[in-house]
Amino acid sequence: MRLNILIGGKAGQGINKISQIVSNILARYGYFTFNYRDYQSLIRGGHNFNILSVSDNRIGSVESKLDIIVALDDNTIEIHKNKLKENGIIIKSKEFENFGKNLNVAFSGALIKTLGISKKILIEEIENQFNDKEANEAAEKGFESAEKKFELKKLNNKISVMSGSEAIANGAINSNIDLYLAYPMTPATNVMHELAAKQLENNLMVFQPENEIAVANMALGASFAGAKVMVGTSGGGFDLMSEALSFQGMSEIPLVVYLASRPGPGTGIPTYTSQSDLNIALRSGHGEFPRIVIAPGNPIECIEKTNEAFYLSQKFNVLSIILSDKHLAESEFSFDKKPAKPIKVKLNRKIPGKDIVKASSYEHGKFGNTTESAEIAKQNAEERLKKYELIKKECEKFEMIKIYGNPKAKNLIIGWGSTKGVILDAIDSIDESIKTKKGNYKFLQVLYMKPLSNQIKKEIQKSENVILVENNLTGQLGRLIREKTGFKIKNKILKYDGRMFYSDELKEKILEVAK
Amino acid sequence: MKTQELATKNQITWCAGCLNFMILESVKRAIVNSGFKREDFVMTADIGCGSKIYDYLNISGIYGLHGRSLPIGLGVKLGNPNLKVLSFAGDGGVYSEGISHFIHAARYNADMVLIVHDNRNFSLTTGQPTATSQQGYKSKASPLGVADPPLNPLKLALACGVGFIARCDARDINHTAEILEKAIKHRGFSFVEIIQDCRVFNLEASIKDRATYKIKDNKDKKIAEKLVNEFDYNSKKGKIPLGVLYKEEKPILADKWPQLKKLMEKKVGWAEKNLAFS
Numbered sequence: 001m002r003l004n005i006l007i008g009g010k011a012g013q014g015i016n017k018i019s020q021i022v023s024n025i026l027a028r029y030g031y032f033t034f035n036y037r038d039y040q041s042l043i044r045g046g047h048n049f050n051i052l053s054v055s056d057n058r059i060g061s062v063e064s065k066l067d068i069i070v071a072l073d074d075n076t077i078e079i080h081k082n083k084l085k086e087n088g089i090i091i092k093s094k095e096f097e098n099f100g101k102n103l104n105v106a107f108s109g110a111l112i113k114t115l116g117i118s119k120k121i122l123i124e125e126i127e128n129q130f131n132d133k134e135a136n137e138a139a140e141k142g143f144e145s146a147e148k149k150f151e152l153k154k155l156n157n158k159i160s161v162m163s164g165s166e167a168i169a170n171g172a173i174n175s176n177i178d179l180y181l182a183y184p185m186t187p188a189t190n191v192m193h194e195l196a197a198k199q200l201e202n203n204l205m206v207f208q209p210e211n212e213i214a215v216a217n218m219a220l221g222a223s224f225a226g227a228k229v230m231v232g233t234s235g236g237g238f239d240l241m242s243e244a245l246s247f248q249g250m251s252e253i254p255l256v257v258y259l260a261s262r263p264g265p266g267t268g269i270p271t272y273t274s275q276s277d278l279n280i281a282l283r284s285g286h287g288e289f290p291r292i293v294i295a296p297g298n299p300i301e302c303i304e305k306t307n308e309a310f311y312l313s314q315k316f317n318v319l320s321i322i323l324s325d326k327h328l329a330e331s332e333f334s335f336d337k338k339p340a341k342p343i344k345v346k347l348n349r350k351i352p353g354k355d356i357v358k359a360s361s362y363e364h365g366k367f368g369n370t371t372e373s374a375e376i377a378k379q380n381a382e383e384r385l386k387k388y389e390l391i392k393k394e395c396e397k398f399e400m401i402k403i404y405g406n407p408k409a410k411n412l413i414i415g416w417g418s419t420k421g422v423i424l425d426a427i428d429s430i431d432e433s434i435k436t437k438k439g440n441y442k443f444l445q446v447l448y449m450k451p452l453s454n455q456i457k458k459e460i461q462k463s464e465n466v467i468l469v470e471n472n473l474t475g476q477l478g479r480l481i482r483e484k485t486g487f488k489i490k491n492k493i494l495k496y497d498g499r500m501f502y503s504d505e506l507k508e509k510i511l512e513v514a515k
Numbered sequence: 516m517k518t519q520e521l522a523t524k525n526q527i528t529w530c531a532g533c534l535n536f537m538i539l540e541s542v543k544r545a546i547v548n549s550g551f552k553r554e555d556f557v558m559t560a561d562i563g564c565g566s567k568i569y570d571y572l573n574i575s576g577i578y579g580l581h582g583r584s585l586p587i588g589l590g591v592k593l594g595n596p597n598l599k600v601l602s603f604a605g606d607g608g609v610y611s612e613g614i615s616h617f618i619h620a621a622r623y624n625a626d627m628v629l630i631v632h633d634n635r636n637f638s639l640t641t642g643q644p645t646a647t648s649q650q651g652y653k654s655k656a657s658p659l660g661v662a663d664p665p666l667n668p669l670k671l672a673l674a675c676g677v678g679f680i681a682r683c684d685a686r687d688i689n690h691t692a693e694i695l696e697k698a699i700k701h702r703g704f705s706f707v708e709i710i711q712d713c714r715v716f717n718l719e720a721s722i723k724d725r726a727t728y729k730i731k732d733n734k735d736k737k738i739a740e741k742l743v744n745e746f747d748y749n750s751k752k753g754k755i756p757l758g759v760l761y762k763e764e765k766p767i768l769a770d771k772w773p774q775l776k777k778l779m780e781k782k783v784g785w786a787e788k789n790l791a792f793s
Contacts (some may be wrong), residue, residue: 178785179593190663203792205774207593208620216588217579221559221590224577225598226786247580351786352557352575353598359563360569360578370570370578467673 001056001152004063004078005111007071008049011042014104014285018070020049021108021331023161023267025117025125026054027334030155035332036062038501041186041270044355047075054115057435058156060298060333060421064502065463070107089114091130102138103302105130109142109180116151119143133219152346157336164418165190166327167299168258171306174203174342178227180206181215186270187326188232188260193262211235214245220253224359230309232258236267237275245319249384249508251359254313254349256306256332260324263498271499273326275417281323282450282480288381290316290388293450295323295388302328303339307345308398310345316391317349323449325471325498392451400453405433405442411514412463414489416446416477417503419469426506430514446477457485465515467491471500516553518543519657520775525570534685534711538632539571540780542601542686546574547597550630556599562615564639565632565711574601585620585629592625595740595784596769598715599699600627607637610646610666619703621675625768628698628705632685634713635720635748642716649749660767669743672722673736679705680739680761685712685726690757697732697759703767710755725755732759746787 007018023033032055039048049061069090081391096106112122126139168191182192196206210216215231221479237258248255261277281293292312296305311442350357356369360402365371415423423443433439444459468489470476473496478489482497491513521543529535556574560566562581569578579587588602609631643656653662671682679701683691698705710720725770739761744756769775781791
């Protein structure tokens with residue numbers, strides 16, 4: 001069973017609230033949901049929409065064909081009616097015009113009725129969220145105005161709903177973060193919002209300096225003084241930080257960077273998604289120095305991998321980059337599993353106040369003193385490379401890749417980050433390879449982009465047909481794999497219009513190149 | 516503590532007779548006279564002749580990138596507000612590359628000291644103009660003469676709301692040490708502009724033969740407005756006031772953030788936050 005509900009209207013009408021109310025109710029009802037947010041770079045007006053996908057099984061994507069359109073304005077119907085299935089339903093705005101600020105609550109009521117869920121559960125949720133009589137009335141009237149079209153039975157799953165941003169923040173809190181520094185930039189900002197809201201109760205601090213150059217340099221100053229620090233940004237801000245990343249490489253002051261990418265170059269399409277910043281995550285910053293780049297694919301992985309990023313950064317006094325994108329950061333995922341217990345993050349260096357400690361952006365001797373000696377320069381460069389070998393070894397303790405589906409399948413699909421959910425859903429909609437571990441497909445998810453797992457080469461060698469799926473123009477992971485393994489992946493499914501893959505769309509594209 | 520304990524074994528690579536030697540001695544005296552422990556201090560430096568002080572001063576420190584001495588210093592204060600931060604930089608680093616940090620440092624008002632070695636050109640890269648080079652200054656990079664008027668850093672500092680604004684002549688070790696000690700003890704962001712005439716480049720900017728005079732510590736904003744305008748970093752006329760041109764106490768960064776306040780109360784940094792937040 002799977003339903004796709006599009007909720008559309010103008011910015012400021014409360015589309016997200018409808019998704020939230022309905023997702024909460026569906027979660028309590030034991031259903032898995034996935035909420036995709038499509039919004040423009042404006043505050044009021046325009047056209048925004050969410051697609052809320054509902055299933056009795058685990059899902060991590062939305063489909064392009066719609067079962068229900070909830071239209072808060074006429075424009076929504078105009079734009080999306082061609083995607084409505086033959087027997088699809090439109091819930092229109094006309095009937096709710098008098099509800100003012102409770103317009104979205106009335107729509108939620110109507111949608112809950114349409115899905116065949118009881119009024120009692122609706123009112124419980126509305127009371128829980130608003131504790132307001134007028135909201136209750138709006139919900140009730142909305143409920144009464146609609147007709148029941150589906151019959152969702154209560155299921156026994158224990159579901160939690162979380163966005164990637166919330167999960168990154170939770171991962172940082174689990175790592176005992178002290179300071180989060182950021183300058184606002186979509187789609188990274190929600191992590192700042194999350195941590196800022198929780199800063200006092202969690203004994204941490206969120207500070208917004210004058211620009212990203214200050215963010216990254218301050219972060220290194222604070223880390224030097226003994227704080228566990230993370231900074232967050234998107235591509236443009238990351239560019240500004242890259243001088244400090246290089247400084248990190250020389251000074252070996254630990255730093256965790258959260259990079260949430262969006263389509264570029266330049267300002268690009270600020271509120272949409274893209275996986276086009278893998279290259280800068282791997283390579284930005286002048287000089288040669290070790291780093292770690294990890295790309296989680298869902299909120300559970302965001303929590304766990306953020307923790308690993310902190311752990312590794314402190315253990316090796318190294319730069320850890322957590323790579324995400326708008327689709328992972330701002331979509332709301334549902335799951336019935338719990339993340340692993342956090343690893344304890346410990347400082348592995350001397351800090352000022354007790355000792356005399358020096359850190360330098362210049363090549364330096366043991367005590368931090370500047371040197372231009374050829375001998376020391378050579379020795380230090382080799383030390384940095386040696387350190388990377390130790391890091392690589394330590395990373396092998398963690399899941400650097402994950403493999404799903406039939407281990408003996410002909411077709412190997414390779415992807416990373418936010419495409420995880422849609423790849424799993426697309427494969428399962430073809431032949432249930434993921435669910436049954438039989439069938440024609442397996443999926444290799446790369447989580448550690450640097451260091452890259454040696455397993456990848458072996459998996460490629462075992463497979464008859466390799467298919468690369470990425471949300472970018474040039475197949476950046478594909479290039480990385482070619483660089484490290486010599487293997488050129490010929491079948492590439494790439495999308496670079498700022499939008500994520502729909503699972504039915506991806507399924508068709510996979511079938512075109514599958515064996 | 517004696518000033519000798521603040522020396523390192525590193526070979527000093529400043530030119531013979533460079534006024535940075537004087538500044539180094541003044542800084543050592545100010546540290547000793549301030550009464551704080553050597554371990555309490557963290558210096559930050561960026562890139563330029565003056566910033567080489569990082570190698571010659573035996574206290575903790577970060578030798579950062581050009582223009583970033585201030586944000587790194589501010590970061591140290593965020594990481595542990597109990598540390599005494601001395602941010603060293605040149606006119607190029609602070610007034611050109613890192614000017615945005617200077618303006619915002621005034622707003623944050625962290626309890627730290629910014630020491631600018633102002634030689635009014637980029638000496639380490641052989642004499643290109645900075646924001647405080649006088650109009651008409653000819654260098655290899657500006658053979659036609661600098662077209663634009665210089666920035667008056669003290670005037671800017673006053674406009675930004677800096678609560679401690681001072682100017683020294685590097686030649687006067689005693690006076691510079693005395694002002695630096697006051698800056699260390701001032702509660703808030705202290706800005707000390709040290710005129711450090713270069714012996715090799717932009718000789719024309721030297722104040723050696725100029726009339727300077729020492730003022731008493733001034734807390735009157737009206738008077739400060741007059742004082743900061745007396746020397747515009749461009750004309751050769753007029754006297755140059757030295758000393759604390761303006762002083763005002765206002766809430767510091769750690770007063771404004773409850774988290775930092777707790778760390779201050781327990782005299783710990785985030786590394787020992789359990790002691791502050793138990």
